[in-house]
Amino acid sequence: MQAYVRLEPQSDVVELTDLPKPSPGEGQALVEMHAFGVGIHDRYFIPPTGPFPYVIGIEGAGVVAELGGGVDNVGVGDRVIVSTNMRPEGGTWGECAVVPAGGLSPMPDAMDFATAAGVTVAGKSAVESIHSLALTEGETLFVAGASGAIGTLVVQMAAGRGVRVIGSASQPNHEYLLSLGAEAAVDYRSEGWREDVLAWAAGGVDAALAIQPGTGASSQKVVRDGGRVITVSGDQEPTERGISVVPFVHRSDTGGEMEALIDDIAEGRIRLVLEGIYPFADAIKALEGCETRSARGKRVVTLPIAE
Incomplete structure (x- = not known):
């Protein structure tokens, strides 16, 4: 599969490369990524010890392609919102991502992949x-x-x-x-x-x-x-x-507030404004645009399967 990676901890250069397609382990799912969010954090949010090359990114949306053992909250074919956080398996900026089952939530039927990809962070x-x-x-x-x-x-x-x-x-x-x-x-x-x-x-x-x-x-x-x-x-x-x-305080459990926000966005009561929707080939351009810190809403990248 193709993915955007950091090759080593000493360099913050992000490159597009070919990697073996990963397989989900116990409590994990393999997600075919349709879109991922872009943020100022993406270049730097990586585990200090790798493994390298390390796929960057911590949010996205896609379709469950394969399940590891012990996963019962999602099924193959489900459309899901993806959240990862510097896990050894890598992040979301690739054609596929291995995600812990707890990092997956259902996409509302009324929400498209681009919007879902930008909602998590x-x-x-x-x-x-x-x-x-x-x-x-x-x-x-x-x-x-x-x-x-x-x-x-x-x-x-x-x-x-x-x-x-x-x-x-x-x-x-x-x-x-x-x-x-x-x-x-x-x-x-x-x-x-x-x-x-x-x-x-x-x-x-x-x-x-x-x-x-x-x-x-x-x-x-x-x-x-x-x-x-x-x-x-x-x-x-x-x-x-x-x-x-x-x-502000990071909370592992937002008490249903995040679910309510996702529902509000899906139903149009709150706007998640997408400043730009970039093709997969232009992901670095999208990241560099975020790094200027002059934004209007959110930038996301879509993969060819979702275009």
């Missing part, structure tokens, strides 16, 4: 961010890096709960944020963006979500005394004015 991060923010109706939220895949979902989920949202993004993405439910948008490249936020929320917003690395400190400047900043990137910042700055 952004969706789980958005669900966990909303949980950590714990905002109630009428409270205010500033989202730093609001136009990316996570921000796109957070803005909609927060607005749907009656939270008032203002987001930062480049000027061309402002109308996009407003279409998602944000009340206002600011340009993080503008010197006066902090003043614009404070003019919108006198005294500061109740909470901020710092999605992009390095935005934890600047987000504090627009939060009210005693408010909170949740950092997706894990920024650790000195605090001021009684503001708490904490990373």
Whole structure:
């Protein structure tokens, strides 16, 4: 099979190569990949000890082709959403992937492979961010890096709960944020963006979500005394004015919230915006585009079988 791999831990170069088709072991399934998500993490999320060459990628969608022993939650031919996490068997950026049964969930009938491929990482991060923010109706939220895949979902989920949202993004993405439910948008490249936020929320917003690395400190400047900043990137910042700055919490069990989000996306109540759908041959181009950190929604790659 063809797959995109890291050849060694010392180099972050990703290459397309031919590999033997893997076989599922106990508690695993072999999935014929139809699409996979692309994220800033994909080049670097690999086990430090391999094995190499290591197939990159941690999310995708496909059809179950073969089952290992002890798997009873899916069957051959099932359409599934795939989630892996730096396992020795490799990731999702290939024509096939070996996935633990617990990393598979059913695709809704109304969802296509491209959308399903992009829901896992952004969706789980958005669900966990909303949980950590714990905002109630009428409270205010500033989202730093609001136009990316996570921000796109957070803005909609927060607005749907009656939270008032203002987001930062480049000027061309402002109308996009407003279409998602944000009340206002600011340009993080503008010197006066902090003043614009404070003019919108006198005294500061109740909470901020710092999605992009390095935005934890600047987000504090627009939060009210005693408010909170949740950092997706894990920024650790000195605090001021009684503001708490904490990373959002990864949870192995999202209590049905992830399933509810997938259903909302499948039924059109929440939009998972796909910035680009790339053919398999252009996967590196898609990755390099993500690495510019100037995104509008999610990028995914489809394999020829799904095109």
